[in-house]
Amino acid sequence: MNLLKRILLVEDDPMDAEMTLKALAAHHLANEVLHLRDGAEALDFFYRRGAFKDRPNGNPAVVLLDLKMPKVDGLGVLRQIKDDPDLKTIPVVVMTSSREDRDLQAAYQLGVNAYVVKPVKFPEFVDAVKQVGVFWAVLNEPPPGSVSRGDWPRE
């Protein structure tokens, strides 16, 4: 599996994941996505543990991070990433159902780059995903050391 993807999607709900991938596909970004299913997998990825022991160098240009996940939740992942000098520059966008103040507060305190509440209405959902994906993975200049556009073969 080619692990050099610009977008890392950390999402435990298979339906939300499918919808997100479909939305990204509509904007030609499907090939840029690596989907991990909970916070533990995400941390294994970043710290090159377990299944990701020998993954190649290069960080994603953006992490789309769900908050409510089993094992290690989104805030737990966020905390570790932003605490780590080698990982803290990776842009993280929280994508979650929760619009509660305490989650907003916690995420921003930990240094999240953006916080998007998943819209309930599908056209808006698709639009939100597109805007986030296109901005962070295409328009934004990622920090040095990120997987760049030229790094993988266009399929």
Next chain:
Amino acid sequence: MSASTQMPNTSAKILIAEDSATQAQRLRYILEQQGYQVGVAANGRLALEMAREFAPALVISDVVMPEMDGYELSRQIKGNPDLSDIPIILVTTLSDPQDVIRGLECRADNFILKPYDEHYLLSRVQFVLINREMRRTQEGGMGVEIYFNGERHLITADRLQILNLLLSTYEAAIQRNKELKRSQDELQVLNARLEVANKELESFSYSVSHDLRAPLRHIEGYVAMLVEDAKDKFSSEAQRYVTVISDASRQMGDLIDDLLAFSRTGRAEMRESRVDLHALAHEAIGDLEMATRGRNIGWTIPSLPTVIGDRAMLKQALANLLGNAVKYTRPCDPAQIKMGCAGEENGRIIVFVRDNGVGFDMEYAGKLFGVFQRLHRADEFEGTGIGLANVQRIIARHGGRVWAEAAPGAGATFYFTLKPSRSKT
């Protein structure tokens, strides 16, 4: 009070001077339970007459009575050589230090607080009866002059009387203090419970916001994907079914959002400031742009007063009221929506929002502000039935009230009261 080695004679006679029949009854009951013999006089004058015949060992007298009050009764008793050694206990609220001076001046022996504390009352009666013996041996001493509250008073009560009176005053104060402390403790317990309830409500709302929205999002998403994928294969009936599913899930989304907003206005902290209602109304109208597109609406918003309140909450209330006006004037062209002031009530200004829309039947006006209560069918006008409940909650939190007047087909006026800001800018 230290216990005396000598118990008082409990078949002693006690005379009560009390104009309230119920109070007198209660006092009589309490005393007769202990074995005292009780006589009751309905005012000071009658008490004085009865005292001569009944020859009580103690008089308990209310202060406020017709014909002769308790202080005068005490003065009369103490001034009469045949009666002067009968101790008299005055029953008072002791709300004024002046009461103490008055008691001393008329040579009363003791105070008891209203409302009675049974245990306290009985121990005081016991104390006075025991000390009666000691009193017999002392003469009325020289008068003492004292200045209090700018007035001169002559106290001729003897030292023991003065001591007794002051002790009872102090004990009464302590008793009041204990009651106050008890109330405070109860209040703390209730507050703690309220905190817990609020926290539970918060986590409930949190669950609602997160857990209920996710499946809803999935329904909407997969229906949309289904339509995209299989659109051509659908019969027109199938298409209609799909539309119904979409509409229903959208309705559920609106309900959840409204419920959340409603619970938030209940528990959010109010941030008070001076709010310019006129500017706020225009902001709210601006936010209604989507709903007013393509509509012919005549807005009349005169200059409105500045009020004291939470800006965000008041904006929400206005948004609800103006949004309703826009919605229920949909069949009207042109629609007329006005705001204005309708005078004052209890120091608060009355503001109104009036429209020329479909109105409602005043018979159902009581249901208007109930949660989920609607006066129109969903197929006539969409809505969740929470908007007005929200308005009422917001205005209530501001200490005001909301009400409405309308007639079917003749529009509606919604009134609400708010605290005006009187200072000049």
